[in-house]
Amino acid sequence: MKVLVTGGSGFIGTNVVDYYLSKGWEVGNVDLNVPKHEKAKACWVKCDITDKEALVAVVKDFQPDYIIHLAARTDLDGKTVDDYQANTVGVENILKAAAKIDRLKKILITSSMLVCHTGYQPQNQFDYAPTTRYGESKVITERLVWQSPPTCDWAILRPTSMWGPWFGVPYRNFFDMVKAGMYFHIGHRSCTKTYGYIENAVYQIDQLLMNPTPDDNNKVFYLGDEPAIFIEEWANQIAGEIGRKVPRVPYTLVRLAALFGDLLGSVGIHFPMTSFRLKNMTTDNIINLDNTMKIAPHPPVDRLKGIKRTLEWMSEN
Numbered sequence: 001m002k003v004l005v006t007g008g009s010g011f012i013g014t015n016v017v018d019y020y021l022s023k024g025w026e027v028g029n030v031d032l033n034v035p036k037h038e039k040a041k042a043c044w045v046k047c048d049i050t051d052k053e054a055l056v057a058v059v060k061d062f063q064p065d066y067i068i069h070l071a072a073r074t075d076l077d078g079k080t081v082d083d084y085q086a087n088t089v090g091v092e093n094i095l096k097a098a099a100k101i102d103r104l105k106k107i108l109i110t111s112s113m114l115v116c117h118t119g120y121q122p123q124n125q126f127d128y129a130p131t132t133r134y135g136e137s138k139v140i141t142e143r144l145v146w147q148s149p150p151t152c153d154w155a156i157l158r159p160t161s162m163w164g165p166w167f168g169v170p171y172r173n174f175f176d177m178v179k180a181g182m183y184f185h186i187g188h189r190s191c192t193k194t195y196g197y198i199e200n201a202v203y204q205i206d207q208l209l210m211n212p213t214p215d216d217n218n219k220v221f222y223l224g225d226e227p228a229i230f231i232e233e234w235a236n237q238i239a240g241e242i243g244r245k246v247p248r249v250p251y252t253l254v255r256l257a258a259l260f261g262d263l264l265g266s267v268g269i270h271f272p273m274t275s276f277r278l279k280n281m282t283t284d285n286i287i288n289l290d291n292t293m294k295i296a297p298h299p300p301v302d303r304l305k306g307i308k309r310t311l312e313w314m315s316e317n
Contacts, residue, residue, distance in 0.1 A: 005068045158220060
């Protein structure tokens with residue numbers, strides 16, 4: 001089997017490429033960045049997905065059986081949707097490239113849970129409520145797919161908050177802060193959120209790739225773990241593995257720090273706590289994973305094992 005992964009040098013992509021290489025598949029990685037794994041460099045092609053001619057040439061040359069489109073700009077720093085052309089123009093280009101591959105069995109297009117803001121429960125797969133330019137760009141991602149759907153089988157992926165080996169900001173920061181003794185519980189206002197351990201996400205991607213998803217009423221699949229994580233419990237588990245205890249700070253004090261951060265931000269000075277971040281850290285965000293669990297019901301790694309594997313990886317890297 002031949003699978004082409006765009007964005008295969010990123011966090012999720014690194015794990016996806018590693019998984020299919022371990023299965024003996026022929027893997028192609030289209031990315032601007034050098035792979036993190038030395039063994040993955042042999043299958044890497046440097047290519048900008050916003051360059052249609054270059055991307056089409058790479059895809060036609062590789063002739064994949066499957067495509068997993070992960071490449072994207074994922075930060076929240078963009079000022080306008082135009083700053084996220086990898087998420088708009090890039091998707092247009094990968095759809096045009098895929099249309100030229102007669103042997104293509106399936107394509108997975110990656111969107112984001114941030115097509116809806118934290119705490120919002122979409123009523124259907126077309127119900128969007130973004131509050132960031134990044135989220136808006138991913139709404140465009142999905143609409144482009146619906147406007148020009150592939151002729152082969154396809155599905156849209158919405159990763160939740162992913163964590164595990166090869167992760168970076170912001171979720172590695174959470175582990176780093178707990179390890180350094182800098183993380184604290186915010187009064188008694190901890191929240192519950194849907195997160196996803198990366199090995200389980202790769203399992204879900206593989207199951208969605210290998211199983212047909214022909215129903216147009218069920219084309220969107222969130223990647224994440226059940227049950228949702230009570231963040232206070234998660235932090236305590238991480239701290240317990242390294243012999244630490246997480247302290248608790250009064251909510252009022254953190255609220256004052258957030259207001260101070262807002263003031264500094266208004267003059268261009270970064271501060272680690274803002275009202276936006278405080279709200280995010282104290283708002284539940286529980287995602288309905290029913291669609292995904294029907295196809296991928298047996299995630300291989302429980303949370304405690306994932307924590308241990310992540311801490312081991314961090315120690316080695």
